[in-house]
Amino acid sequence: MLRRLLDWADEFPPGRVPLLLLVLALASGTAVAVRQVRSAPPRFSVWTFVHLAGEEFQQRLAADPAHADVEVRNLGTAMFDRLALAVMTRTELPNLVEIEQSVIGRYLRGPVEHIPFVDLTERLEREGWFERCVPARFARYTVGGRTFGLPHDLHPMVLVYRPDVLAELGYRPEDLATWDDWCAAARRFYRPGALGTRTWRRGMPLSTIEGYTYLALLWQRGGDMFDATGEVTLDSPLAVDTLERYLAMLGGDPPAAGPALSSMIEDFAALSRGQFLGLLAADWMLAVMQKDGRTLLEGRVQIMPLPAWERGGRRTTTVGGTALCIPKDAGPPDRAWEIAKLLYFDHRSLVERFRTQSIVPLLRASWTDPVFDEPAPFFQNQRIGRVLTELADEVPPVHGSPYMAEGYKLLDAVFADVTAGRVTPRAALAGVAAELRARMARDRAAVARARAGSAP
Amino acid sequence: MKRPWRGAPAAAPWCFLAPFLALFATFTLYPLAYSVYLALRQSVGPGVDLYVGGDNFARLLRDEVFWGALGRTAYFAAGSILGQLPLALGLALLVNQRRLWLRGLWRTTLFLPVLVGAAFIAVGFRLIFGVQDGVLNQLLGRFGVPALDWLRDPDVVLNTLVLTGVWMFTGFNMVYFLAGLQGIPGELYEAAAIDGAGPWQRFRAVTLPGIWPIAAFLITASTIGSFGLFDLPWVLTDRGGPGRASTTVMVYLYERGFLAGDIGYAAAMGWLVTLVLLIIALVQLRVTRARAD
Numbered sequence: 242m243l244r245r246l247l248d249w250a251d252e253f254p255p256g257r258v259p260l261l262l263l264v265l266a267l268a269s270g271t272a273v274a275v276r277q278v279r280s281a282p283p284r285f286s287v288w289t290f291v292h293l294a295g296e297e298f299q300q301r302l303a304a305d306p307a308h309a310d311v312e313v314r315n316l317g318t319a320m321f322d323r324l325a326l327a328v329m330t331r332t333e334l335p336n337l338v339e340i341e342q343s344v345i346g347r348y349l350r351g352p353v354e355h356i357p358f359v360d361l362t363e364r365l366e367r368e369g370w371f372e373r374c375v376p377a378r379f380a381r382y383t384v385g386g387r388t389f390g391l392p393h394d395l396h397p398m399v400l401v402y403r404p405d406v407l408a409e410l411g412y413r414p415e416d417l418a419t420w421d422d423w424c425a426a427a428r429r430f431y432r433p434g435a436l437g438t439r440t441w442r443r444g445m446p447l448s449t450i451e452g453y454t455y456l457a458l459l460w461q462r463g464g465d466m467f468d469a470t471g472e473v474t475l476d477s478p479l480a481v482d483t484l485e486r487y488l489a490m491l492g493g494d495p496p497a498a499g500p501a502l503s504s505m506i507e508d509f510a511a512l513s514r515g516q517f518l519g520l521l522a523a524d525w526m527l528a529v530m531q532k533d534g535r536t537l538l539e540g541r542v543q544i545m546p547l548p549a550w551e552r553g554g555r556r557t558t559t560v561g562g563t564a565l566c567i568p569k570d571a572g573p574p575d576r577a578w579e580i581a582k583l584l585y586f587d588h589r590s591l592v593e594r595f596r597t598q599s600i601v602p603l604l605r606a607s608w609t610d611p612v613f614d615e616p617a618p619f620f621q622n623q624r625i626g627r628v629l630t631e632l633a634d635e636v637p638p639v640h641g642s643p644y645m646a647e648g649y650k651l652l653d654a655v656f657a658d659v660t661a662g663r664v665t666p667r668a669a670l671a672g673v674a675a676e677l678r679a680r681m682a683r684d685r686a687a688v689a690r691a692r693a694g695s696a697p
Numbered sequence: 698m699k700r701p702w703r704g705a706p707a708a709a710p711w712c713f714l715a716p717f718l719a720l721f722a723t724f725t726l727y728p729l730a731y732s733v734y735l736a737l738r739q740s741v742g743p744g745v746d747l748y749v750g751g752d753n754f755a756r757l758l759r760d761e762v763f764w765g766a767l768g769r770t771a772y773f774a775a776g777s778i779l780g781q782l783p784l785a786l787g788l789a790l791l792v793n794q795r796r797l798w799l800r801g802l803w804r805t806t807l808f809l810p811v812l813v814g815a816a817f818i819a820v821g822f823r824l825i826f827g828v829q830d831g832v833l834n835q836l837l838g839r840f841g842v843p844a845l846d847w848l849r850d851p852d853v854v855l856n857t858l859v860l861t862g863v864w865m866f867t868g869f870n871m872v873y874f875l876a877g878l879q880g881i882p883g884e885l886y887e888a889a890a891i892d893g894a895g896p897w898q899r900f901r902a903v904t905l906p907g908i909w910p911i912a913a914f915l916i917t918a919s920t921i922g923s924f925g926l927f928d929l930p931w932v933l934t935d936r937g938g939p940g941r942a943s944t945t946v947m948v949y950l951y952e953r954g955f956l957a958g959d960i961g962y963a964a965a966m967g968w969l970v971t972l973v974l975l976i977i978a979l980v981q982l983r984v985t986r987a988r989a990d
Contacts, residue, residue, distance in 0.1 A: 255709055266716060322955055328743055329960075347958045351742025437834050437844020450849050450939030503827040503848050510830055643742075646956045650936075654762075657851055657940040680957070684741045691745040 284310040285576065287584075289339040290320040291563070293598060298584050311580065324348070327568075328357045334571040337581055340390065342381050342562040346645040349384045352688055358389040359567040359574045365391075374603040377638035382564045384471065384641055390564025393585035393594075394525075395601045397557045397632040398457060399544040400445070401530065402519035403512065404621065406430075410518070414545040423548040424490060424497035430518045431495040436502075443499030445519045446508050447491055449660040452652035453560065454501075454521060459483045460637045461558035462550045466652075467642040473681070475648065476667075476674035484659065484666035491660060500660075509534035513541065521547070523560040524629055528599035531619045543623045546632055557632040559639065601629045608633065644677055651676055735964035742958070753965035763966060765941055766949040767973065769855055773945065774923035776859035777866070778916055785867045785915075786908070789874035804875070807868035815865070819932035822861055823848070826933075851942035854934055858943055861929060866922075870915050877911035878904065913985035917978055924974055927951065946970055 253260040285308075289295045295315030302308040314335075316323060321344050327334045328348060340348070349356055365371055365388055371379065375395060382390030407414065410430055417423045427444020434441030448454045456466065464479040474480065490498040499517075502508050509530060511517045522530065522544070530538060546556035565585055567577040584590065591602040592612045602608070613626030642648070655669040664672075739749045757763055791797065792804050810818070825832045826847035834844040847857045885903045894902060927947040930937045936952070937944030944952075946966070954963025 255713070259713070263712065325955060325958070331743075344956070347956060349742075350958050351744050355742050355744025357743050435843055436828050436846065437838055450851075451935070500849070502829045503831065503846070504823055507827050507829045643958075650952060650956065653936075653938060654941050654944075657938075657942070683739075687739050687741050687747050688745050691741075691747055 285312070285337075285580070286335045287311060287313045287337045287339075287580070288320055288324065288335040289313065289315050290318050290341065291315065291339065292317075294339060294563075297590060297593065301584060301587060301590055302580075305583075308580065308583075321347075331570045334568040336567070336571045337577045337584075338566050338568060339563050340566055342392075342564065342639075342645075343649060344646055345382060345390060345564065345566070346641065346643045346647075348566075349389060349641070350643040350684065352692075353385040353387055356384070356387075356389060357569050359569055359577075360387045360389060361391060361567070361578075362386075362388045364578060373605060375605070375633055375636055377636055378562070378603050380469070380638035381562060381641045382566075383469075384643060390566050391581050391585055392562055392564045393591070393600075393603055394562050395603055395629075395633050395636050396523045396525060396559045396561045397601060397629050397636050398461075398521055398523045398547060398560055399527075399557065399628065399632070400519045400547055401512070401522045401527070401542050401544050403515065403541055404543050405541075406515050406518060414543075417545070417548050419552055419554075420486070420490075420548045420550055424493070427490075427497035427518055428493065428495050431497075433495075436500075439514065439516070441499070442516050442518075444490070444497045445499075445517055445521060446501035446511070447487065447498040448656070449491065449500040450653070450657045452649065452656045455484060455487050455656070456649075456652070457521070457558045457560050458487060460639055461547065461555055463555070463637065465638075465640050466645065466648045467640045469640055471640070471642050473644075473648075473674045473677045475652070475677070476670045480670055481667050484670060488660065488666065492662075505529065506533055509537050513537035524599045524601045525561060526599075527620075527625065528597070531599075535619070539619050540621055543620050544625055544628055546628070555635045555637060557635050557637075559636050595626060599625075599629075601626075601633060605633075644681060647680065648673065648677055732964045732967060735961050736968055738961045740958070740960055749961070753962050754969065756962065757965050757969055762941060762944070763946070763949060763969075766937075766944050766946045767970070769941075769943065770924055770926065770945045770947075772855060773859055773862065773926060774920050776856070777862045777923050778919050780859060780863040781867045781870055781919065782912065782915060784863065785870035786874050786912075788867065788871045789878055790904075792871070793875055793878045804872075807871055809868065810865045811869040813865075815928040816932050818861065818865060819929055822933055826857055848934055849939050851939050854939065854943045858926075858929055858934065861933065862923075862926075866919070870919070873911050873915055874908055877908035881907035909985070909988065913981070913988075916985070917981050920977055920981070921974060924970060 247257075250257045250260050287298060287302075289298065292315055295313055298313045302311050302313065320338075321340070324335075324338055324340075325347065348358065353360075365379070370391075374392075378392045378395060379388050379390075382388055382392060402414070404414075407426075410426060412426050417426060423444065430442055430444055432440060432442035459465065459480055462479060462483055464474065464477060464483060466473065466475045466480075468474045490496065491500070502511060505526075508517065508520055512520055513534070527544070530542075547558065549556050565581040567574045567581065571577070586604055588607055588610070591604060591607045592610050594600045595602065595612055608630040613630050614624050615626065616622035617625045651673045655664060655673060658664045659666055659669045736753055737748060737750060738746055739752070740746045788807055792800055792807070794800070797803065828834060828844055828846040828849065831847070833847065838844065845853055847853055881903060885907070886899055889899045889903050925947055926945045930943040930945055930948050931951075934943040937948040950963050950966045950970075953959045953966065
């Protein structure tokens with residue numbers, strides 16, 4: 242038998258060895274293919290891009306045998322592109338996916354009926370989640386009046402300051418109720434000097450090259466890049482005036498603010514040296530500060546509500562956020578909805594999230610937990626949880642739009658020119674708004690053509 | 698005896714080529730063809746997809762941001778070639794010296810940066826390029842040089858990328874030059890020395906012609922590599938900032954294709970960049986051939 246096989250192989254024109262290689266290639270290829278088929282995908286998959294969230298989800302689900310078949314995957318920021326491809330090809334979609342607020346718009350394009358996520362509006366209304374949470378936070382994930390994401394976080398923004406430096410200047414935190422008050426204190430605090438030296442002093446760092454701090458302050462004032470109907474409002478008089486006041490802080494004589502440094506660590510170091518009077522920080526940044534700025538700032542800083550734009554006005558704003566979305570084509574959404582609520586609204590998880598990441602939950606009922614009254618040694622035993630939750634209802638809405646990421650990028654693209662005085666705030670914002678409107682108009686025309694069933 | 702492989706000689710090459718052809722068709726030809734298809738379409742979300750003909754290309758030709766990004770990418774490519782190649786050649790000449798102490802260690806150390814991912818390098822270099830506490834500004838400050846905002850000054854940031862690129866890839870290019878230097882027969886140097894040629898003349902008459910094919914290859918490879926620059930500006934300068942000051946063509950392509958979801962426009966951009974690269978490569982080929990002749 243073997244002899245016949247060898248004879249047969251000898252007859253193979255290129256020879257016995259190439260035949261062996263061919264057989265091996267075919268056999269290994271078949272083995273790989275069979276293995277792929279046998280290793281069936283998990284019955285239920287959850288994707289996230291945050292390492293800490295991935296671990297937390299895994300622990301929470303592992304505690305419940307009913308969810309033994311759920312696989313949590315942390316894909317890092319590459320997850321967003323992978324999700325985009327999965328949505329395009331309708332393959333390998335997760336059952337539940339955690340998405341960052343600034344990029345969610347890319348999945349919300351086109352007619353509402355084609356949005357690849359399950360519309361959660363009715364479930365949220367039916368189960369009373371809009372009332373049980375801070376409703377403003379849902380705006381970011383709402384397009385055309387329909388909500389496609391379940392958020393868990395508030396991310397109120399506060400001012401981190403050194404009480405000793407403020408006292409030396411003759412101020413108490415309650416004296417700084419408005420930005421005008423703040424600017425007056427910051428101007429007294431000011432010392433000239435070039436970057437890179439230890440002599441300069443500025444009120445606080447404001448970005449001169451990116452628009453996110455400006456947008457946060459615009460939200461605090463009630464403005465936004467888009468309105469609730471999705472139309473562009475970045476060139477509104479309020480937006481222009483806020484940018485002018487932002488520039489006045491940076492460029493007054495003396496200035497009330499200075500350019501943000503190259504990294505958060507440099508900002509922390511400058512605050513620790515008494516070169517900044519304060520820093521703007523959302524709740525999650527307080528955790529970053531406690532981790533990365535421990536040696537610089539531990540036991541030396543406190544937080545206070547932001548000064549308002551007008552006396553008695555809103556004392557906070559917001560930066561950042563994530564939501565859980567349910568891809569439409571990944572199967573029946575009911576179980577995904579239940580797991581989403583478990584992961585995002587489970588009381589123990591919310592408390593743990595505040596303890597480890599300083600994230601203030603959206604769910605009102607959770608704010609009564611004692612964890613929010615615990616003194617924080619890093620912040621001179623201040624009860625920072627209570628300061629943050631007391632600001633919760635003031636967190637402004639940020640309206641969602643499929644064009645949000647593009648809007649941020651277009652604003653960033655002109656921001657350095659605005660702060661350098663090469664273009665006026667009015668012209669810059671009008672330019673960004675016009676570009677956004679042009680892109681929206683082109684897309685709307687395409688949708689209209691598609692609906693009419695005609696090509697150009 | 699019956700011949701089991703009768704008729705096989707004609708089919709045999711195809712049998713062996715079949716796996717490659719199948720993979721090539723699946724992973725190269727099909728994506729290329731599909732990107733042409735995409736470049737002729739406009740999509741709005743997953744539900745709307747229309748044929749728009751050459752509209753994406755026409756818009757691209759009028760897009761100032763694209764041409765700005767292309768210009769910055771060309772600047773990076775030129776800066777990289779002018780910065781990296783002479784330095785790489787100098788280092789190759791140095792580590793080619795037999796009498797150099799710890800020669801192997803030098804070679805390895807200089808080659809190491811290319812093994813580190815650009816994203817990790819970008820994170821590390823943020824500490825070096827920090828405006829207030831960065832190592833570089835601290836060092837320059839000792840010599841009375843005022844602090845530069847390496848990562849946030851629009852007039853400086855592209856040069857910061859070039860500098861980082863030089864640090865990353867000089868060692869890699871050095872290895873190619875080293876291989877070229879070791880391929881030059883020693884007899885040529887001996888003959889030149891006998892003819893009375895000094896070190897500079899030997900370098901000009903023997904070394905340079907000997908390594909010219911390598912240099913020509915590296916110029917082309919560096920140009921193509923530079924046009925693919927993405928991760929450094931994405932991580933080191935916050936997605937091509939400040940403003941558009943370090944937005945390369947690949948950063949802009951990603952921005953339009955993946956952040957804005959305009960896949961058709963991004964595909965058109967990819968093809969236009971391919972065309973530009975093809976023209977550059979052809980010009981380089983002509984110049985290097987003319988020089989070799």
